[in-house]
Amino acid sequence: MSDFFCGLDNPIVETTKGKLRGFLFDGVYHFQGIRYAKAKRFEMPQPVEAWEGVRDAMSYGMICPVLSEPMPTGEVMTPHRFWPSSEHCQYLNVWSSSLDETAKKPVMFWIHGGGYAAGSSIEQECYDGFNLAKLDDVVFVSVNHRLNAFGYLDVSDFGEEYANSYNVGMADLVEALRWVRDNIAKFGGDPENVTILGQSGGGGKVTVLGQIPEADGLFAKAIVMSGVIPEGDFGTDVVPKELVEKVMDELHIEDHDIKKLAKTPVPQYIWAMNRAIAFFGKQGKRVNWSPKPNDYYKCDPVTEDFTAHSLTVPTMVGTVIAEFGFPMQVGDRKKLSVQEREKYVKEYYGEEGGQAILDAFRKVYPGKNEIYATDLECMFLPDTVKYVKKKAAEASAPVYNYIFAKVFDYDMGRAAWHCSDIPFFLHNAERIPICHQSNYRMLDRVMSGAFVNFARTGNPNVEGLPEWKPCEKDKTFTMVFDDTCYVNVNMQDELLPLIQKHKPPFEFDFGAPADDEEESGNAWVF
Known part of the structure; x- marks a missing residue:
């Protein structure tokens, strides 16, 4: 009997x-490229219209x-796939x-980064x-x-x-x-038990969905992976109207008619947008992309308030140790003596800061090579803790x-980086070569x-893990996923402030490539 089947009916x-x-x-069962909505540029989405006959759902849709x-670059760390694109x-x-x-x-319900x-x-x-569908008996939607x-x-x-x-x-x-609420039962799913989950920008979108009243009741649980993003990190310094007018100037839309911009072909629109971004960049102004609070999206819950509904949604939130x-570059990290590890940590953070960080690191990561204290991150963790x-x-x-804290046998010892946890959480480590490590x-x-x-019960405890309690007002119980998994209480209270005080700042940018460099641009980070 064949493992594959697809008949006419x-x-x-x-x-x-x-x-x-x-x-x-x-x-x-695989159903790929299902159209769930349609939309005109800059406008709200609308449900698709009904159709006659049978449509094939066997090819991934446009991205x-x-x-x-x-x-x-870095494909061994985070392998990617490419696909044709359309604004639709x-x-x-x-x-x-x-x-x-x-x-x-x-x-x-998976939201990408x-x-x-x-x-x-x-x-x-x-x-x-x-694998999640076959081995874990869930319905997976991306x-x-x-x-x-x-x-x-x-x-x-403009209107x-x-x-x-x-x-x-x-x-x-x-x-x-x-669409999931109205249709997922036909695919074996429970519309009353939908968990939204995402990593990085996808995790950020999970937090935002919790603050959108129109999404209330459309999901029962939420998982945020390295996605509590500081509000200012993806903000923009340019007045919105000035940006849009500059884009239209680049396209010679002299009357600044937004309808013409809405109908500009995608390649020209992107070209003009990048020209405008570069123009403002030369003035020291950045253009980034993110949702903005209004009557539709209430607010960032870290800086303001959680919506009443979001406080009723079971939530799992985490990061990875290095992001x-x-x-x-210190050579083979496994071969460093204790004295060498201490020396490098103090060189990185300074004598006083380095010693304090060493002491705090050893408390929360007992037995872990101290050199990894230099890899600890301050982009996602502070707001995640908040x-x-x-x-x-x-x-x-x-x-x-x-927190995912595994060290990989890569580059003579690489602590878990941004995205390295996804294959494990989505039961796909077998598919990714670099995941084939001890344990x-x-x-x-x-x-x-x-x-x-x-996702099934609202409780993540599973055979093979120590007891994992939900966090309390004054106690944060953190499951440390590592070669040996354990729970630490309030593990960031002492260590994180020290890292924030002594670690050099990290700049994150999704900028456009330079016009004159064929291989310019950013490396994959998601």
């Missing part, structure tokens, strides 16, 4: 808008264009082991939902949505119909969740915290098991 699912044909492979392609990118994918409407499997500027539902190889100048450009000064133009990327995600903390403490103090639902099968099992059990 099977497998077919009838959604609220029409019939879709997918395929069955090795016990998992959102990026303003500049990152350099494909409202597509999602579904993996499920059953099409029984009564199955009521937990649904995991890449800040608010880049990425796609299939960009990283580990985003594939096959989604594309508008990004960068297609999803977050503020043109509200009432554009009042929420700077949040339409988030509105796409809300519309995708509505963007690039390592010192988020966890604040929500734990105010929420009626549990809040769980974790990787154990970590793959317990980390994906924790996510799945949380």
Whole structure:
């Protein structure tokens, strides 16, 4: 018997808008490239229209264009996939082991990373939902949505119909969740048990969805992976109207008619946007992309208040030990003596700061090579700690915290970097060569098991892990995922302030490439 099946009339699912044909492979139904919404540039998404007959759902849908392609470097650390793009990118994918409407499997709704500027539902190889569907009996959904100048450009000064133009990327995600609510039962999923989860920018979008009243009731649980993003990090220094007018000037739209900009072909639109970004960049002004608070998206919960509904949603929040903390070049880290480790830490942080950090590091990472104290990051962790403490103090639902602290046999010892946890949490470590390290099968099992059990029940405790308690007002219980997993209480209270005080600042940029350099641009970071 073949592992693959796709007939003329099977497998077919009838959604609220029409019939879709997918395929069955090795016990998992695949439905790819399902159009969940449509939208005009700068405008809110609308549901798709109904259709007659059967549409194939066996090819991934178009992804959102990026303003500049990152350099494909570091692929061994974070393998990527490329795909054609279009601003009409409202597509999602579904993996499920059953099409029984009564199955009521937990649904995991994956939101990709890449800040608010880049990425796609299939960009990283580990985003594939096959294993979670086959091995863990969940329905896995991944989604594309508008990004960068297609999803977050503020043109509200040019017409009432554009009042929420700077949040339409988030509105796409809300519309995708509505599609899940209305259709996922046909794919074996439980619309009352949807967990939204995402990493980096995807994690940021999870926090934002919790602050959008229109999303209330569309998800039951939330997982934020390295995604509590400081509010100013992806902000812009340019007055929105000035940016839009500069883009139109580059396109010779002399009357500044926004309708003409809305109909400008994508390549010309991107070209003009990058010219405008470079123009303001020379003035020391940055242009970044992110949602902005208004009546639709209430506020950043770290700097202001959680919505009442978000406080009722069980939440898991975490980071990895190094994120963007690039390592010192000190040779084979395993071969360093204790004295050499101490010397390097003090060289990096200063004598006084280095000694204090060594003392604090040894308390929370007992037995770990002290040289990794130089890799600790300050981009995601500070606001993650604030988020966890604040929500734990105010929420009626549990809040769980974790940190992924594994050291990989790469570059003579590399501490877990941004994105390195995703393959393990999505049960895909087997697919990614660099994950094949000591204890990787154990970590793959317990980390994906924790996510799945949380999605199923709201409790991440699973066989193979020590007891993991939800955080309390004055106690943060952090699950440390490592070769040996353990729980630490208030582990950042002493160490993090020291790192913030003594670590050199990190600058993060999604800037456009220089015109005269064929291989310029940013490396993959998501």
